Amino acid sequence: MSNITNQSLSELVKNIKDKKLSSEEVTNAFINRSEKSKELNAYITEDYSSALEKAKKFDQKPNLDLKLPGIPMAVKDLFCTKDVLTTAGSKILDNFVPTYESTVTQNIWDEGAILIGKLNCDEFAMGSSNETSFFGNVHNPIDKNLVPGGSSGGSASALAGQLTPITIGTDTGGSIRQPASFTGTVGLKPTYGSCSRYGIVAFASSLDQAGPMAQNVKDCALLQEVISTYDPKDSTSIDFKRNNYSSELTNKIKGKKIGIPKEYRVDGMPDEIEQLWQKGIEYMKDCGAEIIDISLPHTSYALPTYYIVAPAEASSNLARYDGVKYGFRAKGENLIDMYEKTRSEGFGAEVQRRIMIGTYVLSSGYYDAYYLKAQKVRKLIKNDFDEAYKKVDAILTPSTPSSAFKSGEKKDDPVSMYLNDIFTVPVNLAGLPGISIPAGHDAKGYPLGLQIIGKAFDEQNILNIAYAMEEKINFKNKINDWWIK
Amino acid sequence: MTIDLKTIKHISKLSRISVDEEKAHKLAKDLNSIFDFIEKLNELKTNNVEPLTSVAETTLKLRTDKVKSKDIREQIIKNSPQDNEDYFVVPKVIE
Numbered sequence: 001m002s003n004i005t006n007q008s009l010s011e012l013v014k015n016i017k018d019k020k021l022s023s024e025e026v027t028n029a030f031i032n033r034s035e036k037s038k039e040l041n042a043y044i045t046e047d048y049s050s051a052l053e054k055a056k057k058f059d060q061k062p063n064l065d066l067k068l069p070g071i072p073m074a075v076k077d078l079f080c081t082k083d084v085l086t087t088a089g090s091k092i093l094d095n096f097v098p099t100y101e102s103t104v105t106q107n108i109w110d111e112g113a114i115l116i117g118k119l120n121c122d123e124f125a126m127g128s129s130n131e132t133s134f135f136g137n138v139h140n141p142i143d144k145n146l147v148p149g150g151s152s153g154g155s156a157s158a159l160a161g162q163l164t165p166i167t168i169g170t171d172t173g174g175s176i177r178q179p180a181s182f183t184g185t186v187g188l189k190p191t192y193g194s195c196s197r198y199g200i201v202a203f204a205s206s207l208d209q210a211g212p213m214a215q216n217v218k219d220c221a222l223l224q225e226v227i228s229t230y231d232p233k234d235s236t237s238i239d240f241k242r243n244n245y246s247s248e249l250t251n252k253i254k255g256k257k258i259g260i261p262k263e264y265r266v267d268g269m270p271d272e273i274e275q276l277w278q279k280g281i282e283y284m285k286d287c288g289a290e291i292i293d294i295s296l297p298h299t300s301y302a303l304p305t306y307y308i309v310a311p312a313e314a315s316s317n318l319a320r321y322d323g324v325k326y327g328f329r330a331k332g333e334n335l336i337d338m339y340e341k342t343r344s345e346g347f348g349a350e351v352q353r354r355i356m357i358g359t360y361v362l363s364s365g366y367y368d369a370y371y372l373k374a375q376k377v378r379k380l381i382k383n384d385f386d387e388a389y390k391k392v393d394a395i396l397t398p399s400t401p402s403s404a405f406k407s408g409e410k411k412d413d414p415v416s417m418y419l420n421d422i423f424t425v426p427v428n429l430a431g432l433p434g435i436s437i438p439a440g441h442d443a444k445g446y447p448l449g450l451q452i453i454g455k456a457f458d459e460q461n462i463l464n465i466a467y468a469m470e471e472k473i474n475f476k477n478k479i480n481d482w483w484i485k
Numbered sequence: 486m487t488i489d490l491k492t493i494k495h496i497s498k499l500s501r502i503s504v505d506e507e508k509a510h511k512l513a514k515d516l517n518s519i520f521d522f523i524e525k526l527n528e529l530k531t532n533n534v535e536p537l538t539s540v541a542e543t544t545l546k547l548r549t550d551k552v553k554s555k556d557i558r559e560q561i562i563k564n565s566p567q568d569n570e571d572y573f574v575v576p577k578v579i580e
Binding site for chain 1: 576
């Protein structure tokens, strides 16, 4: 077995089940590569020695009926992991060791996977370039000067760089799909209520959703099957019949009706993105799908809506960081002074900015003008999708309005940074599933992604469409290991 | 609409985040550009639209009122920046 880390999850699972590889060999391989990859800055916490112990223990009495038998895996540092530091990329949690496990990660360990580390992310998942983390910027394995996207930037970088065979992220406005698109990987944002939010550091509770990130659609489907469970510990978790996404996966999508929303053709979108979209439409036709022009008239109002709803919820959620119960505490002359200094020193600039926006839109006299207005527009955006889904089975759009950009390029202009999420945010507002798959390269050789948006709870359908498309696209990621000396 | 320094100071107080002059100026600039962007929503008439509070179209489930976590005082206190084993300790509030 010459190389282990370039195998897909499905290959690794098969090799472990066929006893051609042990969990220890696989775990060792990913740890060795991770150790050589410090320059990517993908990890916040490494848990290597404990991982190796668990791998050895697995090999002594391997349970090969599990879905992820002895598979090593690093996860976004937004998931609480029992007895392992969980920071959310923030100074305010830089000493927080949870005494409990998130449901999503527990589901993963229950299927035999082994934690190898916690991955860097934008602070409290607020960012689109992984430049807001207290633990420094993450680099894109495609090119050192490129951002990996965000907020699941460490997850995308570790996955594309083959430091972990699969990973999980969270997606509030595009935080799985945009970094997947920027790194040539597959990322699924499931339907709101599909994966439990229990034990995930909260950002905007009506939008947050955990999801799988993988090298290919099949691996993504398998991981979704593992993490999506009904959980009474999350009051918005939904008890619906979940598919066996990986075994039910099919590339037969003949006759599916695919909507092309004209409003996603935004001003200033590069020709390359338009061409990619057209190519996607051709691939869909090749697969036997029927293309239908649709309209989502309120698309251009999605970002302004998001930048009221998400900060409002964040300002409430982040009120818990007060320096009393856990996390960082600054010294203050009295209680109020302690609160104010703790939050001023503990939160980074972007998080403070969003807390301020949220506090303002919820403050007396402004609630109706902003927050209530945004909730009403959110309804209109959801209605657009409901209307469209009377005519189509899924919707095809570009994942992002550009390929990965250079670090520092958008850091000082919050609005231009926010525009990155223009195609992904509407999906969160409507609570729908969306998947980004790599679909080509731009002139610079950077990966570009296409997004397939589905009806609520119709993950199987968009996974099938993505699976059929993947076969036609035959994408090869261009990773030259620039960071390995 | 513009957000002035006085408003910034007010929001900073509400959100319990201290800001100095320099930070207040920067925040005013950023928030104004963000709110310019948000103002776009005023183009839409929404008088007769029901606000969407949750995309999950389900009624919240009821559960029995039963204690499930017992003897977790140690776990709860474990991550506190300062405690005396029984309580969280904060700066003096009563003189």
